[in-house]
Amino acid sequence: MQWKKVAADRSALSHKVGYALRNPGRIPGYLKRAGRDTWLRLRHPDHISYYRAVMRHDIADGPEAAVGSTTHERWLALGQMQFDYLVSHGLKPPDRMLDIGCGNLRAGWRFIDYLDPGNYYGIDISPDILIAAEETLARQGLQAKLPHLAPVRDLRFAFLPDAHFRVVHAHSVFSHSPLEVIDECLAHVGRILAADGWFDFTFDRTEGKEHHVLREDFYYRTGTLTALAEKHGLKARFMSDWERLPHGQSKIRATHA
Ligand SMILES: C[S@@+](CC[C@H](N)C(=O)[O-])C[C@H]1O[C@@H](n2cnc3c(N)ncnc32)[C@H](O)[C@@H]1O
Numbered sequence: 001m002q003w004k005k006v007a008a009d010r011s012a013l014s015h016k017v018g019y020a021l022r023n024p025g026r027i028p029g030y031l032k033r034a035g036r037d038t039w040l041r042l043r044h045p046d047h048i049s050y051y052r053a054v055m056r057h058d059i060a061d062g063p064e065a066a067v068g069s070t071t072h073e074r075w076l077a078l079g080q081m082q083f084d085y086l087v088s089h090g091l092k093p094p095d096r097m098l099d100i101g102c103g104n105l106r107a108g109w110r111f112i113d114y115l116d117p118g119n120y121y122g123i124d125i126s127p128d129i130l131i132a133a134e135e136t137l138a139r140q141g142l143q144a145k146l147p148h149l150a151p152v153r154d155l156r157f158a159f160l161p162d163a164h165f166r167v168v169h170a171h172s173v174f175s176h177s178p179l180e181v182i183d184e185c186l187a188h189v190g191r192i193l194a195a196d197g198w199f200d201f202t203f204d205r206t207e208g209k210e211h212h213v214l215r216e217d218f219y220y221r222t223g224t225l226t227a228l229a230e231k232h233g234l235k236a237r238f239m240s241d242w243e244r245l246p247h248g249q250s251k252i253r254a255t256h257a
Pocket of ligand 1: 048055059064066067068094100101102103104105106107123124125126129152155156170171173177183
């Protein structure tokens with residue numbers, strides 16, 4: 001299976017027509033989603049409120065589907081992949097970690113289990129998915145690890161202390177974010193990142209025109225995001241070892257310059 005399709009422009013009419021001809025069974029679902037998203041965008045003009053409403057609707061099909069996993073096996077595998085990657089890159093139990101857009105703890109419960117008590121912070125714009133996160137935590141019997149789970153309305157981290165986190169992580173969050181949201185995050189993450197810390201984020205990569213689909217999925221060129229990180233005084237590099245994994249997104253690591 002080809003995991004990364006970096007040449008496609010999913011917003012182009014020719015792509016949509018070709019996709020519909022190859023997958024006619026998906027047309028009704030797409031039209032329903034497009035209609036719903038148009039209605040939600042009219043009700044919620046700013047992106048964060050819009051995406052929070054998308055999550056609220058998607059959770060009706062179950063929290064695992066809402067974070068993008070079509071089966072429980074895939075939900076488990078995606079969490080394991082994130083966990084194994086960070087541990088192989090040096091995440092240690094005494095480290096403090098911030099998981100931006102933690103969802104229902106697909107990977108988070110593994111980090112919580114691994115890190116010392118109180119060292120995991122999960123934030124998300126969706127209160128509904130944070131309720132599901134608490135359910136995951138209880139199901140895994142991890143109450144004694146006392147993780148922090150907090151709803152947020154922006155990515156300025158104003159309530160978090162300076163230089164606190166060795167690892168900041170955002171998996172499959174910027175793939176749902178317009179550039180101004182990513183810009184805000186990169187402008188503020190340096191303040192809360194420890195001197196030897198790193199910020200890993202995944203993104204949907206295109207090597208063609210940058211585009212979005214229904215303002216739910218955003219596709220960026222690597223250079224756009226590394227330049228944005230550098231504009232905010234961070235050093236950014238493309239993580240080529242992540243490319244070998246069976247995942248549709250790519251990964252960038254930002255550190256203090
Ligand atoms: C595809 S899910 C991934 C969840 C989790 N990172 C994982 O891998 O299982 C994206 C999550 O990011 C959250 N999210 C989207 N935009 C966000 C933002 N600007 N700030 C914080 N959370 C955000 C969504 O509510 C959702 O829970």
